[in-house]
Amino acid sequence: MPKKITENPINIIHQFLADLFGDHTQFVPGKHFYKRTGIKQKRWGQLYRNEKSATIQELANLAGYFDQHISVITDKRQLKIFSDVC
Numbered sequence: 341m342p343k344k345i346t347e348n349p350i351n352i353i354h355q356f357l358a359d360l361f362g363d364h365t366q367f368v369p370g371k372h373f374y375k376r377t378g379i380k381q382k383r384w385g386q387l388y389r390n391e392k393s394a395t396i397q398e399l400a401n402l403a404g405y406f407d408q409h410i411s412v413i414t415d416k417r418q419l420k421i422f423s424d425v426c
Contacts, residue, residue: 351390352399356413360406377401 357364374381378401386392394402400410 351388352394352413353387353390353402356402360408373405377405 354364357367379398387394399413403410403413
């Protein structure tokens with residue numbers, strides 16, 4: 341019998357920031373962040389609150405802002421999906 345999909349999926353943005361800072365609430369984006377990532381303030385709020393899903397481009401821009409490779413985000417997400425299925 342397949343597992344049920346959780347009602348509140350893990351927020352990939354929270355996971356990424358928690359890996360970088362330990363406590364994702366410590367990160368407060370500013371104008372430089374919004375300009376460099378190309379993510380507008382309203383959109384960032386939607387992504388941060390897990391109201392909308394981030395696009396691959398947004399994830400790449402976010403990773404690039406912190407001098408990380410997008411694989412840091414996507415690999416962890418794929419492992420989570422794989423472990424949920426098994």
